[in-house]
Amino acid sequence: MGSVYALVDCNNFYASCERAFDPGLAGRGVAVLSNNDGCIVARSNEVKALGIKMGVPLFQVARELEKHRVAVFSSNYALYGDMSRRVMDVLGSFSPEMEIYSIDEAFLDLGGFGHLDLDAYGRDIRDKVVRWTGIPVSVGIGRTKTLAKVANHLAKKSVKADGVLDLSDSAWVEAALERTPIGDVWGVGPGFARHLEKINVRNALQLRDVDDDWVRKRMGVTGLRTVYELRGEACYDLETAPPPRKGICSSRSFGQPIESLESLSEAIGQYITCAARKLRKQKLAAGVISVFIRTNIFKKNELRYSNCQTTGLPVATNDTGELIRYGLAGLRKIYRPGCRFKKAGVFLEQLVPETHVQGHLFDEVDREKQKRLMQAVDRINGEMAEGALRYGAVGLQQPWKTKSLRRSRRYTTRWDELPEVR
DNA sequence: TCTGGGGTCCTAGGACCC
DNA sequence: TCTGGGGTCCTAGGACCC
Numbered sequence A: 001m002g003s004v005y006a007l008v009d010c011n012n013f014y015a016s017c018e019r020a021f022d023p024g025l026a027g028r029g030v031a032v033l034s035n036n037d038g039c040i041v042a043r044s045n046e047v048k049a050l051g052i053k054m055g056v057p058l059f060q061v062a063r064e065l066e067k068h069r070v071a072v073f074s075s076n077y078a079l080y081g082d083m084s085r086r087v088m089d090v091l092g093s094f095s096p097e098m099e100i101y102s103i104d105e106a107f108l109d110l111g112g113f114g115h116l117d118l119d120a121y122g123r124d125i126r127d128k129v130v131r132w133t134g135i136p137v138s139v140g141i142g143r144t145k146t147l148a149k150v151a152n153h154l155a156k157k158s159v160k161a162d163g164v165l166d167l168s169d170s171a172w173v174e175a176a177l178e179r180t181p182i183g184d185v186w187g188v189g190p191g192f193a194r195h196l197e198k199i200n201v202r203n204a205l206q207l208r209d210v211d212d213d214w215v216r217k218r219m220g221v222t223g224l225r226t227v228y229e230l231r232g233e234a235c236y237d238l239e240t241a242p243p244p245r246k247g248i249c250s251s252r253s254f255g256q257p258i259e260s261l262e263s264l265s266e267a268i269g270q271y272i273t274c275a276a277r278k279l280r281k282q283k284l285a286a287g288v289i290s291v292f293i294r295t296n297i298f299k300k301n302e303l304r305y306s307n308c309q310t311t312g313l314p315v316a317t318n319d320t321g322e323l324i325r326y327g328l329a330g331l332r333k334i335y336r337p338g339c340r341f342k343k344a345g346v347f348l349e350q351l352v353p354e355t356h357v358q359g360h361l362f363d364e365v366d367r368e369k370q371k372r373l374m375q376a377v378d379r380i381n382g383e384m385a386e387g388a389l390r391y392g393a394v395g396l397q398q399p400w401k402t403k404s405l406r407r408s409r410r411y412t413t414r415w416d417e418l419p420e421v422r
Numbered sequence B, C: 001t002c003t004g005g006g007g008t009c010c011t012a013g014g015a016c017c018c
Helices: A013-020 A045-049 A058-067 A077-092 A118-133 A145-157 A170-178 A190-198 A204-208 A212-230 A261-281 A320-334 A367-383
Strands: A005-010 A030-033 A040-043 A071-073 A098-102 A105-109 A137-142 A164-166 A247-258 A284-295 A306-317 A341-353
Touching: A005 A118, A005 A145, A013 A030, A013 A040, A013 A071, A013 A077, A030 A045, A040 A045, A077 A098, A077 A105, A077 A118, A118 A137, A118 A164, A137 A145, A145 A164, A145 A170, A145 A212, A170 A204, A190 A212, A204 A212, A247 A261, A247 A284, A261 A284, A261 A320, A261 A341, A261 A367, A284 A320, A306 A320, A320 A367
Parallel strands: A030 A071, A137 A164
Antiparallel strands: A005 A105, A005 A137, A030 A040, A098 A105, A247 A341, A284 A306, A284 A341
16 A cells, blocks of 8 residues: 545635635635735635736736725735634544645645545545635645645546545546646746746646656756656655744835835834744744845836845844844944835844754853743733734834735634624 | 735855865 | 866755745
8 A cells, every 4th residue: 555645725725714704705706915915815716717817916906806896805814824723623633644734735644544435535524624614625635745736736626526636546647647737736837837848748747758867957856756756656755743944034025115224123123023933932043143125126217225134143042132133233234325125024044942052151141031031021922912012123103014904803813803793 | 106925945156175 | 288086065046835
């Protein structure tokens, strides 16, 4: 008995979350926007049918959306994160081994389930998730993760499959691969797709049969793994424990361009606060902090400037105040007056477990005290709300803040935003 | 007017070493 | 016409994912 994987993927996840709490949206198109209300990042089937593509700027399609009475939402990550957790809880009951692959997808190991009717099992998964969480999902089953992905794509598209497709029986694999456009294969992005189309490889079946040397040379070892996986040879195992993070990033576009060092410092202070919080949640400390700022890359006729400053810390830390101090010093080195900045962010790198921090001889910081302070801050913010207690450096007005004009309620994580029933 | 954010892995090339 | 060979480490950039 070889490997069998199921890929369970939530349909139009963010749009489905909005719908789960607002019955008035049934049958109506739903679109969800990126941060800053900039681009379309999730679409219900009605919106996809209008030909509105993933990632297009809102302003290009705003009239079209209005014409078709599409409900448009700012992204509401508190809601989506919580709904994701609920879906994953249900999925976890269907296999002892699960890999949470993204906010809306998980692989299940069905390797020991050979005696079962896998198609029926997949339908059971789909039915229970939608009944218990309100989120519709599709299930694809295959001998490798890449084949499970292929199955999942077809399960979503095909009316006959009705949301579940089992390709673990090799009899159906070729037909499925032939119906899968090259760009839909997991691991083939627009760059490789263009390359492949030049040599007349247009679907997954043709990709499966491309010469190994060609693939190795043009697509590297990752490309070769994809091809092997299409042949049914598993190259990727389930990753049940998330690998330790190598870097943590926090960045945002501003609601409106800013010029002053003061505002820029507030924004950077805010992003550092956010990144440091993530560090502590994972019990890590950072040895290096980088700060970057840039003007609007879409404005051809404005002064353009983009720069990044990386600073090594004497002792790895996850203390917000200390990181803000080094980060703002870095910012001052790259700040340029007269530029209209549109985006900024921070990276924390060289992450080590907080218990394994290398001290050094001349360190004058009281690290025990720092640690107790951070624990207190995190506890208070956990009980009240993130940001209830914050560093003066992040400001109060925050005029640079991301636009989020159409956010729905945080139905599941805030007492004051519970759904109401009449 | 209005254009997301957060990650991973791989590769090529340069610096440096013996 | 000529230029050693082999190794490591680091970095920047490019591909991909959601």
